Amino acid sequence: MLEIKGLNVSYGKKLALTVPNLTINKGEIIGVMGQSGSGKSTLVNSCLGLVPFKGQVTLNTDDVGILMQEQYYIDTMTNQKIMEGLLNTSIKKDKKLVELIDFFNFRSQLSHHFKNISGGQKQRMSLIMVLYQEPELLFLDEMTTGLDFESRQALIKQLKVYFKEHQTTVIMVTHYAKEIEQLADKLLIIDNGQVIAFDAPKNLFKQYVGYSAFIVGNNVDKNIKVQQPEEEYSVARQLIDDGDDFRRTQGDIELVYTEVMKGQRA
Secondary structure, X not given: OEEEEEEEEEEOOEEEEEEXXXXXXXXXXXXXXXXXXXXXXXXXXXXXXXXXXXXXXXXXXXXEEEEOOOOOOOOOOEHHHHHHHHHOOOHHHOHHHHHHHHHOOOHHHOOOEHHHOOHHHHHHHHHHHHHHOOOOEEEEEOOOOOOOHHHHHHHHHHHHXXXXXXXXXXXXXXOOHHHHHHHOOEEEEEEOOEEEEEEOHHHHHHHHOOOEEEEEOOXXXXXXXXXXXXXXXXXXXXXXXXXXXXXEEOOOHHHHHHHHHHHHHO
16 A cells, blocks of 8 residues: 655755655554654655655555644634535535544534534544545544543544444554554554664564563553563562552553663663
8 A cells, every 4th residue: 555665854964764665555554653853744744745755655546635633624614514615515415424424423513613622523523524535545643632531532442443444544643552552553663763663563562572561550661571471470479469550461552662762772
């Protein structure tokens, strides 16, 4: 679906991003993580042809959608009028649009103005309009930033169902590790303009953490890595004897990200 070869993006004399090779297959959901200024948005902008670059970016589809972190629509019209105007359709006569509206529980918001609905509802409205066009390749850039926990979880749950049913290929930039745990097939980590990790989360966990890990006090920086299954009981027993609160994991994305970044700082 997407193939990158020898990508280089520079701003003046500064090399902002370099990607030697990257292939994303049809139907894959890729979670992209990295610190601010690491090159995440530059990657998205390069794929969309919004910045000049050297190298090759091949999109094997013309059906591309994008949802940015913030959206702005006219305030003098209702949400229904905005959707019908931008999509050139009538909700009453459009079964596909009605199904999306109901899928995202947005019917009650149609008569409201965009500025008066919550952040979660704003994202739902934009998603409805993007998904209505049935993009084969979808870019999501920090789509849940600013949403409260419940709104974020509800939206992710709905998207998980939608993406599975429609086999949408998704490149999802986020700083929320839980979103990647719930949605992504692969994790792409960028640091200082370089791709430093790209694989299925479970493979990256095995590579950078081990068989499992115990996270103490819900602090990923305080963890005990376990390399063999038979080691788990003694570790858990010691934590219990010490009175520590802990949880066991074999796939915590925040822990994976922390360990990958430690390798960069070493």
